[in-house]
Amino acid sequence: MGNENLVFKKFLLSKGLKLTKPRKIILDTVFATHEHFNVDGLYDQIRKKHKDVSRATIYRTIPLLIESGLIKQSLRCLAKDHYEHIYGHGRHLHLICEKCGKIIEVESKETESILNKLAKKHDFKIREFNIGAKGLCEKCRNK
Amino acid sequence: MGNENLVFKKFLLSKGLKLTKPRKIILDTVFATHEHFNVDGLYDQIRKKHKDVSRATIYRTIPLLIESGLIKQSLRCLAKDHYEHIYGHGRHLHLICEKCGKIIEVESKETESILNKLAKKHDFKIREFNIGAKGLCEKCRNK
DNA sequence: TTGAGAATGAGATTTATTCTCAGAATGAAT
DNA sequence: ATTCATTCTGAGAATAAATCTCATTCTCAA
Numbered sequence: 006m007g008n009e010n011l012v013f014k015k016f017l018l019s020k021g022l023k024l025t026k027p028r029k030i031i032l033d034t035v036f037a038t039h040e041h042f043n044v045d046g047l048y049d050q051i052r053k054k055h056k057d058v059s060r061a062t063i064y065r066t067i068p069l070l071i072e073s074g075l076i077k078q079s080l081r082c083l084a085k086d087h088y089e090h091i092y093g094h095g096r097h098l099h100l101i102c103e104k105c106g107k108i109i110e111v112e113s114k115e116t117e118s119i120l121n122k123l124a125k126k127h128d129f130k131i132r133e134f135n136i137g138a139k140g141l142c143e144k145c146r147n148k
Numbered sequence: 149m150g151n152e153n154l155v156f157k158k159f160l161l162s163k164g165l166k167l168t169k170p171r172k173i174i175l176d177t178v179f180a181t182h183e184h185f186n187v188d189g190l191y192d193q194i195r196k197k198h199k200d201v202s203r204a205t206i207y208r209t210i211p212l213l214i215e216s217g218l219i220k221q222s223l224r225c226l227a228k229d230h231y232e233h234i235y236g237h238g239r240h241l242h243l244i245c246e247k248c249g250k251i252i253e254v255e256s257k258e259t260e261s262i263l264n265k266l267a268k269k270h271d272f273k274i275r276e277f278n279i280g281a282k283g284l285c286e287k288c289r290n291k
Numbered sequence: 292t293t294g295a296g297a298a299t300g301a302g303a304t305t306t307a308t309t310c311t312c313a314g315a316a317t318g319a320a321t
Numbered sequence: 322a323t324t325c326a327t328t329c330t331g332a333g334a335a336t337a338a339a340t341c342t343c344a345t346t347c348t349c350a351a
Contacts, residue, residue, distance in 0.1 A: 023317050023328060044307080059331045064308065081224060084307070084339080098263070100272045111266050116259045120241070120281055123254045128286035129243045135280050138263055143271035166297060166348050187338080202300045207339060227308080228338070292351100299346070310335065317328070 009036045009075055009092055016073035027058045031066045035076065036090065041108065043085045077133055082106065099137035104145035152179045152218055152235055159216035170205045171212070173198050178213065179233070184251060186228045220276055225249065239277065245285035252285065 013032055017024050034051050035042065042050075044063055051058050067088065070076045079089040080099060083106075096117060100109040116136050124131050156175055160167050177194050178185065185193075187206055194201050210231065213219045222232040223242060226249075239260060243252040259279050267274050 021328085025316070025329060027330070057331080061309085061332080062330060065329085086307085098266075100267060100270060100274070102272075103275065109270050109272060111270065115262050116279070119258050119262070120279070123241075124243060124281065124283070127243060127252050127254065129245075129252060129281075130284045130289055131243070131281040132246065132283040133281060135278065135282065136259070136263075137279075138267065138272075138274040138277050140267070140275040141273045146273055164297085168298060168347070170299070200300080204301080204340085205299060208298085294349105294351095297346105297348075300344105302342090304341070305339085307338090308336085311333090313330105313332105315328105315330070317326105319325100319327105321322100321324080 012075060012092060013070070013073055016069070022069070027062045028066055028069070030055050030058055031063055032070070032075075035070065035088075036092075039090060039094070041079055041087050041089045043082075043087045045085065080108075080137065096134065098134075100142070101137060101139045102142035102145055103139050104141055107142050107144075109142065155218060155235060156213070156216055159212070165212070170201045171209055173201055174206055174209045175213070175218075178219065178231075179235075182233060182237070184222055184230050184232045186225075186230045188228065223251075223280065241277075242280035243285070244280060244282045245288055246282050247284055247288040250285050250287075 009032060010029075013028075014024055017028075030051060031047070034047060037050075044060065044067070048058075048060055048063055051063070067076075071078065071088075075090070075092045076088050077091050079087045080101060081087060082101070096113050097110040098113040098116065100111065101107075102109075113134075113136055117134055120134060120136070121131065152175060153172075156171075157167055160171075173194060174190070177190060180193075187203065187210070191201075191203055191206055194206070210219070214221065214231075218233070218235045219231050220234050222230045223244060224230060225244070239256050240253040241256040241259065243254065244250075245252075256277070256279055260277055263277060263279070264274065
């Protein structure tokens with residue numbers, strides 16, 4: 006892992022944009038874990054090491070990470086947008102527990118191929134899947 | 149169609165809540181069409197006939213409609229939460245065009261049964277499915 | 292008809308996200 | 322290295338959807 010850097014660099018170059026320090030820090034922090042993230046959590050994480058990266062820049066960088074294909078918008082939870090990695094990760098869907106907030110990730114090849122078939126029938130070009138369900142996890146149900 | 153009233157009435161009763169005029173108006177307007185809706189659109193629609201229903205009451209009534217099983221939260225579009233009917237509607241998934249905003253609804257029995265199987269494997273109890281994809285519709289792609 | 296509790300409208304409040312702007316950083320060309 | 326046109330940045334203001342407050346009004350069971 007570390008090729009996110011190259012991907013992002015190429016993307017910026019192709020757009021005439023610049024690879025600045027804040028953008029590097031944001032990219033590295035995003036890919037330092039494999040977890041979902043939101044702006045608040047990311048900001049806290051970054052601030053531990055770098056006191057000079059602002060929320061505004063995080064908000065401005067996320068669309069670039071999305072456009073470069075490194076991350077995608079994921080679920081929305083507690084009124085906050087969440088994001089997840091695409092680069093280096095297999096496709097998956099989410100089972101979200103509405104009580105404890107736990108997110109179970111599951112392989113989703115089957116559902117995607119079905120969705121692809123349906124899209125073809127409607128002459129629709131899929132850019133991004135969004136497959137999941139909300140409910141109760143085993144722990145929250147058994148008590 | 150018209151049984152939404154009964155369903156909602158029973159739900160309110162079971163909760164010790166009251167079937168007020170604003171709630172009736174909101175319910176009727178929501179089910180006057182089969183379309184997705186958001187608070188703003190619903191408010192405008194209601195205001196054509198009833199000048200005395202406030203946004204606050206709409207925001208307060210929607211969770212009740214959800215809890216009673218009549219509607220569900222659907223996609224989020226242009227920073228607004230959208231909702232859709234459950235009562236009287238077959239399950240479906242969405243293909244959302246990111247350019248023109250068009251929403252294509254498609255039957256989704258297959259994907260749901262797969263998701264159900266996966267949920268079972270993880271001992272997860274699904275309350276609500278969320279299946280869809282974003283991309284470009286045929287019209288927006290061919291120009 | 293009454294009364295206790297629930298619901299309402301209006302507007303204030305909250306809060307995630309976006310915008311503004313003056314100054315700083317970037318990188319291609321020299 | 323230096324220059325310079327352009328892009329970026331941080332800080333805080335602005336925006337806007339959704340929630341909350343509160344004094345008043347409505348519901349409905351008795």
